[in-house]
Every structure is written in structure tokens, then in C-alpha cells.
Amino acid sequence: MPHGHVFVAPGDLAHLSSDAVVVPTDRGFHLEPYWYETLGLGDDPSADDAARLRPVEWPADGYGPAPGEAFTAADGDVADGDDDERRRVWFIDVVPTRATGGTDGAAELADRVLRLLEAVAADDALAARTGRLLPLVALPVLGVGKGSLGGARGDVVARLVAACTAFTGRHAIDVVIVARHASDFSAFQDARQALDDSPLPDDLESQARDLAHRARRGELALFVGGGVSMGAGLQGWRDLLAALAERAGSPDLVADLAALSSPLDQAQLLQQELGEDLRRHLRDILGCVRRYALAHALLASLGCDPVVTTNYDTLYEQALGDAVGAGPATLPFDDAQAGEPWVLKMHGDLREGSRPVLSRSDVVGFDSGSGPVGAMVQSLLLTRHLLIVGASLTDDNFLRLAHDVASFRETHTARSRERRPMGTVVALADNPGSRRLWQGRFEFVATHVPSPGHTGRAAQARDLALFLDRVALHASTPRYAADERYEGLLLDDEVRAAHDARRLLAAIDGLPPHARGRWRLVREALEASGASRSPDLDV
The missing domain is CATH 3.40.50.1220 (TPP-binding domain)
Structure with a gap:
């Protein structure tokens, strides 16, 4: 069995298929509204809805799983018996215990993340679903929203990559860090490139680069x-056709379908027998995977x-x-x-x-x-x-x-x-x-x-x-280098260059409107490199 791998993907934690998901909170177990969908809580959950997810003895270790009875309830709209859409929910306190931020706070958070992942590895409820070879654990960019480490995103990125890489090197479990923002995504990619630990043979690595x-x-x-x-979790074409035949409830149709060698002829027979019901059955099957x-x-x-x-x-x-x-x-x-x-x-x-x-x-x-x-x-x-x-x-x-x-x-x-x-x-x-x-x-x-x-x-x-x-x-293209919140990933000379980039952007914005247009291309490049602070990153 191979050891795990650290993936980085753009997207939304609520929408990416995984076997376990890590959701940030604090010692008071306050859940921010933007995690409600991930937790299956709906738009306006009651206090009881949130309370039933609180780990037992929280916040003893600063992390823990939702109680066993809440395991399936976290995806309450999943049909009975549909295990492929259920996943174990873990919580982590992302607020540093010490009244410090920056590098020290990022180091404390990364240590807690590593201990959480070790606990996930020991969890009997963790299993690989939807045809995965290894279980997949998904976590967001932790600690940079309400966790008070938003001003030290570079330190957080570097420490999280190191912690997750150390974990996957010891366990046959994959980890995916889900980045909601392009700047976070590119920062994680740069941090991983610095490790130079490609899992691919040289020929495949060369093809990936090309x-x-x-x-x-x-x-x-x-x-x-x-x-x-x-x-x-969706079926292959032949399996899908077989499932459609079974939904028709006709043993003869199932047998006749199996006798046809071409999937196109199988689909033709299904279309003739089921008519408009064929699309309805297809919608039902495909709609099970969200x-x-x-x-x-x-x-x-x-x-x-x-x-x-x-x-x-x-x-x-x-x-x-x-x-x-x-x-x-x-x-x-x-x-x-x-x-x-x-x-x-x-x-x-x-x-x-x-x-x-x-x-x-x-x-x-x-x-x-x-x-x-x-x-x-x-x-x-x-x-x-x-x-x-x-x-x-x-x-x-x-x-x-x-x-x-x-x-x-x-x-x-x-x-x-x-x-x-x-x-x-x-x-x-x-x-x-x-x-x-x-x-x-x-x-x-x-x-x-x-x-x-x-x-x-x-x-x-x-x-x-x-x-x-x-x-x-x-x-990936770097979209963070001029953003002061990522300075933990930069060399000293780069930090000075980033400061100069932000000053140049401010100077361009201070020009008269008729002159500002001449610097449009320069301004766009500075913005693309993160010189313009995005308030969205505070979420």
C-alpha cells in the first residue's frame, strides 16, 4: 500500500467528495455561517442543530470528531443507505492559545493539525469510499479567517504543508487542502514546489510539466x-445501462440487454422500452452524487x-x-x-x-x-x-x-x-x-x-x-507575492520588492484619471500579483 499524498485543490469544502472533512471553530464551539453547508445544517440552524455536532469533552485536545450519532446527520439530505455521500466530520480549534500571532501562532496551529490527523488515522470510522484506493481527508485553509492568523497567511501555508506532508509520509491516507481563493491556491503550490517531492516517475513528471x-x-x-x-462515485457507462435496466423492473429486459455487445445498442433498447422514463431514471441516478x-x-x-x-x-x-x-x-x-x-x-x-x-x-x-x-x-x-x-x-x-x-x-x-x-x-x-x-x-x-x-x-x-x-x-501562477499577508513565504529581498510593488500601485492610483489609463497594464500585473489587498481573504 502506498503512503499518502498532499493534494491542493481550488473549490468549496462542501462540494468536494472526501471521506472525512475538517471544519474550523474555536474553544466556545462557535460555527461560522459559511461552514453550515459543509455540515449539512441548512441556512438557519437552531442552537440544538449545532450543539449535536459538538465533540464529546470539547475542547479537551483542541480537536475532535462529531459524535457518532451525528456522523450521518451531518449530511442529512443523503438517501438512506447511500454511504458514498457520507463523511466523518472533525472539528479543530484554530485560535492560538497564546496571545501571539504570526510564526508562533502558525506553528501552534500546525502542531494541532498534525495531532488531529493522527487521531483521524486511528478512527475506525474512516474508510475509502467512491472507489478511492486510500481514504481522503479534506481541510480548508485553517486559522486565516476568524482564527486571527489572516495577517500571517504565508506562515500558515508553509506550516500546514509541512504538517500534512509529515502525516502522509507515515500513513496510507491522502490529504487535500481546499483553497477558496486563487492567492491561497498558488501560495500552497509554491510551498509544495519547494519540497520537490514528486510522486511520479521522471517520464510522467516531464509530461506533467509539458x-x-x-x-x-x-x-x-x-x-x-x-x-x-x-x-x-458515478457508474461507468455499461454499469449505468445495467442499473437503468434494473430500474425498469423487467428481468427479461435485463437479460436482453446483457445479450447485446454494443453499449449504443443497449441504450437503443432501453430508449425503446422506457421512453421518457429513461431520462427520469437517469436524473435519479446522476442526482444521487452531489x-x-x-x-x-x-x-x-x-x-x-x-x-x-x-x-x-x-x-x-x-x-x-x-x-x-x-x-x-x-x-x-x-x-x-x-x-x-x-x-x-x-x-x-x-x-x-x-x-x-x-x-x-x-x-x-x-x-x-x-x-x-x-x-x-x-x-x-x-x-x-x-x-x-x-x-x-x-x-x-x-x-x-x-x-x-x-x-x-x-x-x-x-x-x-x-x-x-x-x-x-x-x-x-x-x-x-x-x-x-x-x-x-x-x-x-x-x-x-x-x-x-x-x-x-x-x-x-x-x-x-x-x-x-x-x-x-x-x-499555477503566483497570485500572492506582493500581498503582505504572505511574507512568510518570501526571501528578505522579496519582501522589500513586495513593499515596493504596493507603493507603486498606490502611486498609480494617485495619478489623475487621464494619466492612470497609461499605467493600466502595469496596474493589472500588480493586482494579479497581490499588491491590492483583497478583503475577501478575511473570510
């Missing part, structure tokens, strides 16, 4: 397939624009909305806005009035009924580098579009010139046949590194997350 370089240059468009959503996977959040952090998905679920859109602060437009149902992210639902979704591409007849009629959608995908293949994750190049619609583009490129390419690949397929396992079939047109990255005892779908999914984590780390 993709990150493309992301930073704005070259990448993203194609998200169903394999990504399986990390959140938290996105770690892979969704890591992909959202890359800033790929635009994004195409064949998935009916909205988990990636939710992750992207949490990462950028606003939900993306969903094409073809919404209008795209200049400068705003959008996601193209290539096969539609399950909203009212939408007819998802599901069966053999849907695929055959895709070109005539969804021509503009196909044209958009082909445009991306021609003008961007398409990063394909969670898809195995077996979708008939996508294959036709890709073959058309490949043929078009070859027809218009001089014999002396070699075309760049249309994209990169990030696959769970190596497929020599696919690599040979698409040689020169798509690059392939097989993220799974099999070893004794490290095989199967759960191991493949974790290896994919490790790879995407490294891409996200290298793709």
Missing part, C-alpha cells in the same frame, strides 16, 4: 469524459478555455464555478459571454427540453441535428491542443470529428512539414494499439504505474489524480 506549460500559455482546451465522474471528484477540481484549476464534455452530469461545471467564483455558461443552452468561461455539452444533458445523445439512433443523427456542436469541437482540434481526460477515444461522434480533422490537416500539409498533434489523451492505462493507431495525431499519457499490490481501477484513479495534481502544481 502540459502545465501549455496551460500557462493558454494553448489547452479540455475534453472531459465519463471516467472523471467515476471518481465522484459532490465533485478531486480530479474535477484539479482540472478546473488549469484554466482551460473552452471545455467540452460528453457527460450528462454537472459535476465539472460545479467544480469550475467554485474555482473561478461563478458558474460557467453551458452551451448550447446558454449564451457564451466574452471573457467568461463556458462548457460545451457535446451530448446534451438531462434538463427539461434537452434530448441527450444516448442511443445508436442518436449517434447516427448527431451530424444532422447537432452540426454546430461538431463544428465547434473540430475548431478546437484545429486551433488548440485538446487535453482529453476520462475518455478512451471510443465515442463514435468524437472519432468521426477527429478523423475528419486529421484527414483535412493531412490534405493541406506540405510533405516537408510535420503537423503538431491535435491533443493529448490522458489515459488510466497504456494502450499500445491506440497509441499506434493515432500516432502523430494524438499524444498519449498513461498515468497508471502498476506494481505488486497496486492494480485495479481504484489504483488507476488515484494515479490519475496524482498526475493531474502535478499538472495543476506546475501550471
